[in-house]
Amino acid sequence: MYCKCLLIDHARQVFDEMLERDLVSWTSMISGYARSGDIEEAELLFGLMPDRDVVSWGAMMTGFVQNGCHEEALLLFREMQMGGVWPGEVAIVGALSSCASLGLRSLGMWIHGFVVRHDIELTVFMGTALIDLYGKCGDVESAYKVFGLMKERNMASWNSMIGGFAMNGKTKEALRLFSEMEKVGIEINSVTLSGVLSACRHGGLVEEGCYYFQYVPREYEVLLNVDHYGCMVDLLGRAGHVNEAFELINHMPVEPNEVVWGALLGACKIHGNLELGEHVLKKLVELDPQNSGNYVLLSNMYAMLGRWYDVERVRAVMRDIGVEKPRGWSSIEVNTVVHEFYAGDWSHPDISKVYEKLAELHGKMEVLGYNPSTGLLV
DNA sequence: GTAGGGTTAG
Numbered sequence: 001m002y003c004k005c006l007l008i009d010h011a012r013q014v015f016d017e018m019l020e021r022d023l024v025s026w027t028s029m030i031s032g033y034a035r036s037g038d039i040e041e042a043e044l045l046f047g048l049m050p051d052r053d054v055v056s057w058g059a060m061m062t063g064f065v066q067n068g069c070h071e072e073a074l075l076l077f078r079e080m081q082m083g084g085v086w087p088g089e090v091a092i093v094g095a096l097s098s099c100a101s102l103g104l105r106s107l108g109m110w111i112h113g114f115v116v117r118h119d120i121e122l123t124v125f126m127g128t129a130l131i132d133l134y135g136k137c138g139d140v141e142s143a144y145k146v147f148g149l150m151k152e153r154n155m156a157s158w159n160s161m162i163g164g165f166a167m168n169g170k171t172k173e174a175l176r177l178f179s180e181m182e183k184v185g186i187e188i189n190s191v192t193l194s195g196v197l198s199a200c201r202h203g204g205l206v207e208e209g210c211y212y213f214q215y216v217p218r219e220y221e222v223l224l225n226v227d228h229y230g231c232m233v234d235l236l237g238r239a240g241h242v243n244e245a246f247e248l249i250n251h252m253p254v255e256p257n258e259v260v261w262g263a264l265l266g267a268c269k270i271h272g273n274l275e276l277g278e279h280v281l282k283k284l285v286e287l288d289p290q291n292s293g294n295y296v297l298l299s300n301m302y303a304m305l306g307r308w309y310d311v312e313r314v315r316a317v318m319r320d321i322g323v324e325k326p327r328g329w330s331s332i333e334v335n336t337v338v339h340e341f342y343a344g345d346w347s348h349p350d351i352s353k354v355y356e357k358l359a360e361l362h363g364k365m366e367v368l369g370y371n372p373s374t375g376l377l378v
Numbered sequence: 379g380t381a382g383g384g385t386t387a388g
Contacts, residue, residue, distance in 0.1 A: 022381090022382095023381095023382070024380095024381050024382045025381095025382080026382085027381095027382040027383070028381090028382050029382095030382085030383090031382065031383065034383095053382095054383085055382050055383050056382075056383075057383085058382090058383040058384075059382065059383040060383085061383080061384095062383055062384060063383090065384090066384095088383080088384095089383095089384075090383050090384050091383085091384095093384055093385060094383090094384075094385095096385085097384090097385070097386095123384095123385095124384095124385075125384050125385045126384095126385080127385085128384095128385040128386060129384085129385050129386090130385095131385090131386085132385070132386065135386095154385085154386095155386080156385050156386040157385080157386075158386085159385095159386045159387075160385075160386045160387095161386090162386090163386065163387065164386095166387095189386095190387080191386055191387050192386090192387090193387090194386095194387040194388075195386085195387070198387075198388095225387095227387065227388055228387095230388085231387095231388095259388075
């Protein structure tokens with residue numbers, strides 16, 4: 001990143017000293033800033049450039065999309081439309097990608113209609129963007145229709161289709177498509193594996209998930225990343241293999257992130273594993289000290305175990321670090337009530353009684369729910 | 379002879 005910034009600064013120097021700046025140099029700068037994450041500077045230059053063509057509009061669109069500025073991307077697309085600028089394929093692909101990210105199925109469908117009305121060829125990029133759009137918007141039938149219509153498909157098209165099936169609960173279809181991908185001889189990468197594991201997770205297929213988790217990296221030289229591990233931890237944990245999930249984290253070659261620990265925490269909640277839950281929450285607090293939610297959960301857990309000294313300790317840490325409490329009624333506040341209510345009583349409180357008392361005090365329970373089978377406040 | 383823009387996981 002640091003290196004990238006130096007390079008773009010140097011390019012800017014050269015650009016500023018140039019006597020003749022043509023479309024290509026303007027567009028290169030815009031794209032360079034966008035790629036280095038400085039979307040404001042990219043936008044500024046786009047506003048300043050004297051002429052624009054289909055490539056510079058496309059570069060600006062892509063810049064917005066790749067920096068997660070989807071509303072801005074769609075506004076730019078609208079601007080093109082209003083200004084009578086013919087959208088090139090790149091701008092269309094960008095607009096579709098933004099629709100997918102925002103879940104705007106109808107706008108995406110309008111753009112699809114535009115493509116069809118104007119006989120614009122369904123290229124690999126456009127087809128893939130449409131598959132992604134329909135998949136993310138829950139219309140997996142349309143996604144598969146587009147997949148079938150494409151004359152040419154690449155790895156991304158197959159990956160999008162597998163991902164679309166996976167996220168819509170079509171586990172078998174996702175796995176079938178993966179086998180077909182293997183049979184046809186399309187290259188398989190880490191995104192493919194993410195789709196396959198996500199399908200297994202959605203369908204609760206523990207054995208199959210474990211199989212692909214081992215088979216795909218061995219067979220195709222795919223490197224396992226933290227997302228793959230997160231998926232497996234979730235899959236194992238939900239199915240009740242909480243200790244196996246923990247073991248997997250302990251043997252990760254990469255540092256587990258908050259997604260991985262979060263998946264294990266979810267499993268601890270579902271299966272009532274308090275000891276491990278405490279350990280996981282400590283890790284989460286370490287990883288993300290500003291996230292109040294983790295403190296709240298940790299405090300909750302201590303409160304449930306009657307460890308009031310620890311409840312107080314967590315609150316003190318929150319005060320010291322200056323963690324902002326979420327708006328409204330936090331579980332920390334609830335715990336204060338619990339604490340006061342049970343002050344001096346060192347026996348484990350009957351949590352359902354506490355729940356009743358709180359409901360009485362506050363009229364309603366906004367934040368907490370009580371799961372009698374695990375004894376957890378959620 | 380040509381230059382600058384692209385889709386997929388989470």
